[in-house]
Every structure is written in C-alpha cells, then in structure tokens.
Amino acid sequence: MPIGRLYKLAPAAVIGVMLAGVINTGTLALLPIYFESFSIGGGGTVRGWAASSFNGLQGGCPTESSADW
Amino acid sequence: MIAVLCAISGMAAMVIAIFGRSLGEVGVMMVLVVWGAGALTFFGLCVAHAIDRTPKGKIPQVMSGLLFIWAGGSIVGPLLSGIAMRGAGATGLFGLSGLLLILLALIMVWRVSARAAPEEHQQEDWSPILPTPLASVELDPRNPDREAET
Known part of the structure; x- marks a missing residue:
C-alpha cells in the first residue's frame, strides 16, 4: 500500500512506527559507545540492553491489554 | 496510551541524558528499564491502532507498509x-x-483530539501470542474481499 494512503488511513500509526524505528534502533545501536563513555565497556552494554529489553518484553502484554483505555 | 508510554519513556531518556554520569551504571540501568517499558512497546500499539482502522482484506498490505516505514x-x-x-x-x-x-x-495527543478512536465493536479481536517461527504458523485463509469477488 502506498505510504500516502497508509498515512490517510492511520496517520498516528505511520508517525509512530517511523519514530519507533528511529528511536529504538538509533539508541540501541549506539548503546555500546554510550557505555564506553562510562568506561564500562561491553559488559555494561549487555546489561543495559538486557535491562531495557526485559521491561520491553514484560511490559508488552499489560500495555497492550490496557491500550483501549 | 501511546502518548502516556512515550511521555514516561521520554522523561526517562531525559533523566539519563542529564543525570547519566551522576547516576552511575546501576542508576542508568534502572532508568533504562523504565525507558524500555515505553520505547520498546509502543510499536505494537501503533500497529494495532492501524489495524483497527483497516478493512480485513487490506491487513497484509498495511502491515507490509508499516514494516517498510519502520525499516x-x-x-x-x-x-x-x-x-x-x-x-x-x-x-x-x-x-x-x-x-x-x-x-x-x-503528536499522539494532537491526533487523539483530531480524530476519535474506533468504537470497540469496530476493533479487531486480539490475543497475546509468543513469537513463533513462520513455518509452524497456519495462515488464516479468510479474506472477505476475495470471497466477495469469487
């Protein structure tokens, strides 16, 4: 489906998924460099990734259950 | 709901940006948990929002379009x-x-005020599922538009 028609159908969803790509991929891709600035290195990156992903996964189900609020 | 998640997650990100060094590693990890709860879950909500407004036969096209935009x-x-x-x-x-x-x-607050959400009876049914390999999934053959054509 063309992006224009998709935008007319659900503009909030189109903006949301685009920014989801920008924010999540951008932040997680550069997380190792961020933790290097703390002099933590690879271990910190893994723990940081795990911390954010843990609640990203655990939070998914209740979040989507309450999405109709 | 998307607006609430984004606001909470955005504030968590700002806390890390401003106070990151003084929070230390453990503090950053704890705030990252809050950030992940918002930032890593709203993609699914955006997809659900689009599907609620999509005719049943157009769902694959809408999904592929959304994935293209996400990519x-x-x-x-x-x-x-x-x-x-x-x-x-x-x-x-x-x-x-x-x-x-x-x-x-x-933007979400603005969109909610511009156009109301679909009524509950217009929304698609859903149930939580675990990530499953595509090979073991049975595709739903129903497509009301295709059935009407034939």
Missing part, C-alpha cells in the same frame, strides 16, 4: 543518533531519544 526509520535512526552524539557527546544519545519521544507524545 526506513531504522536506517535513519543510527545516523541521527551518531550526529547527536558527535554534537553533544554522551548526552546527545538519550537527549535525542527523549526529545523524539516527547515530540511523539505531543
């Missing part, structure tokens, strides 16, 4: 984050994330 964002994201980190150092990474999440929360 475009995923290409631009690391580039923008790199520019932000080059410009503002470690603050730039979560600073950019926080600004974009707060901007998205404001």
